[in-house]
Every structure is written in C-alpha cells, then in structure tokens.
Amino acid sequence: MSQQVIARPVIIRVKCPVCGEQTEVTVSSEDFQNALSGIVRIPIQHQHPTPHLIIIDIDRYGFIRGAYIYRRVIQPTKIPVGEAIDVLGIEKTTYLLYYLLRYEKLRLAGKREIVDKAKLLIHVVGETTKIGESKNVINIDKIKKPRATIQPLRQIVLQSLRLETDDAKAEWIKGEYRRLKDGLKELENVFETRKSWTLDELLKSLKTGINKDELRLLLDIIEDRGYKVSKRIKNAEYKIKGLFG
Numbered sequence: 001m002s003q004q005v006i007a008r009p010v011i012i013r014v015k016c017p018v019c020g021e022q023t024e025v026t027v028s029s030e031d032f033q034n035a036l037s038g039i040v041r042i043p044i045q046h047q048h049p050t051p052h053l054i055i056i057d058i059d060r061y062g063f064i065r066g067a068y069i070y071r072r073v074i075q076p077t078k079i080p081v082g083e084a085i086d087v088l089g090i091e092k093t094t095y096l097l098y099y100l101l102r103y104e105k106l107r108l109a110g111k112r113e114i115v116d117k118a119k120l121l122i123h124v125v126g127e128t129t130k131i132g133e134s135k136n137v138i139n140i141d142k143i144k145k146p147r148a149t150i151q152p153l154r155q156i157v158l159q160s161l162r163l164e165t166d167d168a169k170a171e172w173i174k175g176e177y178r179r180l181k182d183g184l185k186e187l188e189n190v191f192e193t194r195k196s197w198t199l200d201e202l203l204k205s206l207k208t209g210i211n212k213d214e215l216r217l218l219l220d221i222i223e224d225r226g227y228k229v230s231k232r233i234k235n236a237e238y239k240i241k242g243l244f245g
C-alpha cells in the first residue's frame, strides 16, 4: 500500500495522556510548508481539570508519530500575546525570534506601538536583558528577513495560532524558544572541540531534543557568529555552501 502525502485537510483524533479527553485537530498541507523534515509539532490546549498543554507530532502522511505532555500546568500570563503577534504579523514575529536567538544584545528601533508589542514578546521568551544599547539595531518596522533557516521559528509562531488563550500561547512560545536556545548553547560548546560530523551524528550527540530543521537553523546562527560550520560538517551540501558562499 502506498502512502499518500496530505493534500487536503485531514482530521486527526488524539486521546489526551493527561485528562483522557478525545481531541480532533485539523492538519493541512500548509502545516508542512515550514516542516522541511516532514514532521510537524502541534500544541493542543485543554482547560480541565486544570489548564494543560499536550503536543502531537504528525508526519506528512497524517500519522501520529508521538503524543506527549508538554506542560501539566499552564502558567497564567497578563501579556496579550495573541494581540502582539496580530499587530506584528507572522513574519516580523518570526524574524524577531531569530534576532533574539542570534544576538546577545539588541537595540530596538521603530514606531513606538510596534516596538512596545515586540517588547511584550521579548518578555514572554525571557530575553528582556538582551535589550539595551547595542550596535545590533533592529528596526521593527523594516525588520529584515534573516538569511538563515528560519522555518522552525515560523512554525512555532504559526502553531501558536491554534492555541486559544494567551496563557497557552506564552507557554508554547517560551518553551519552544528556550529549547532552541538550550540547543544553541550546547552546539556552541560542541563546536569548541576540534571534531567534524555529519548532520545525523551531530544531532545524535546533542542532549537537547531538536530536529534536523532546527539543527540547520542553529548551525546558521553559529556560522553567523564566526564558526566555520561548513568545514566541520561532512555532508556534501555544506561543502558546496562553503565554496559558493
């Protein structure tokens, strides 16, 4: 039997491992546009008995690859996360998350009301100390699309739209951002050694749970930070990238 890649929206039913509730989620081909490796992580929010968050991993054929607890308890927030993303838009929010991961210090510029919304999101991911005087000026009005594998970050922002409350959105965005940040830190430590690897070997050696798309994003960041990534990764596409810039 041949497997069919999702072409039109499919409904997937999943039983929650926390409360036992049966939930239906709709997955469409658009969900996979930012999932280069073909697995999409979908957050699901339940309100009873207490607000909790589960994750399901779906492959491009519509099969559940995993369903697990993300947060047993969703912490409340006063930050209007949904409204902030609404005002900034998906792209600007994605780029902002990228620059926050990329730089240690940032100075924000742009229209007051937009900068204020950006600050709310920076607060959500716990990076307020990164904002201050810096030569890395991010003008939110004209924020540039980074030259990097930003799809994993766009996926986080897009999937947050499935969540109804600001509490759940904040928990999800913060959790995913921190996971990538942990991965970045670990990767930098690994690059301090003199080894070289294939992407798969490198992925296996990391303790932080990240996928191949996310690894590419993090490698793009550390290359931008000055590490000679193409010299250390054995995969052919990285050699080519190194040759042609």
Ligand SMILES: [Zn+2]
Pocket (backbone or CB within 6 Å): 016, 017, 018, 019, 020, 021, 046, 052
């Ligand atoms: Zn549940």
